[in-house]
Amino acid sequence: MQTSRSDREFHFTDSNFATIKALIYDRAGINLAETKKDMVYSRLSRRLRVNGLNSFQQYLDLLADPASDEQQEFVNSLTTNLASFFREAHHFDALKAYFSEHPDKKKFRIWCCAASTGEEPYSIAMAAIEYFGCYNPPVEILASDLDTKVLEKARQGVYAFERVESLSDQRLKAFFFRGKGNNSGLVKVKSELQDLVFFLNLNLLNNNWPFDDPFDIIFCRNVMIYFDKPTQYKVLKKFVPYLKEDGLLFAGHSESFPHASDLFRLRKHTVYVKATK
């Protein structure tokens, strides 16, 4: 059935939605529910305006060109990037516990694979600085995301003050500069934190991840919820060789992987270990 609400600025049919749903599934693994039609309309309408187009069909024609710059904008528009500092705080306690359980490790390699706007990798850096009591803790944090726009924001490390106001005064003082003048109302993470985090544009669906060495910890939080179970399984299977035998995989609070019990085993609340361990 071809329906399009007449109160809309652009003609948007069920068939347009079905094509978009298939495209974003193919490119990002994102499994859009039928209930997301209005969200898709509103997010992509902006792209139609930017490109001076009159209909979704024209927009889809533009996306048919694999070399079009719009490909990345399309993906960026359909990701959901909600993030916050020390979200699901128990994982940062588990991270510190991992540091203390492995005193012999010279360096901890940590991959934050859906880093969004940077709150998560910077929280990892803060937890490491707090645990080791210095600004150059033995950690390497790789922060990746599919969305280039959020990664740029993450690299800059500038946030509205409201995003950090729930942090303790001690953390605010230790890890952020407060903006003055034109920058009042903003905070910037200190360069010592930025120095610990390496940012990378990476699609979890891609087959060739550019890592030589496995990680001690993988933070994969609040991204699997956008994937269906077969995609989750494929990504989890690819994690296996990239996680050390004694490594941990952190998942989001509403994510669980009973369908991948041959790959990962739940150790405690949303913290997984390799099934072979």
Ligand SMILES: C[S@@+](CC[C@H](N)C(=O)[O-])C[C@H]1O[C@@H](n2cnc3c(N)ncnc32)[C@H](O)[C@@H]1O
């Ligand atoms: C809701 S945010 C999660 C942020 C952070 N991990 C947290 O838990 O606060 C989900 C992120 O997953 C990213 N994402 C979605 N599909 C992806 C894919 N195929 N590969 C890599 N990142 C993806 C999105 O761009 C978005 O920034």
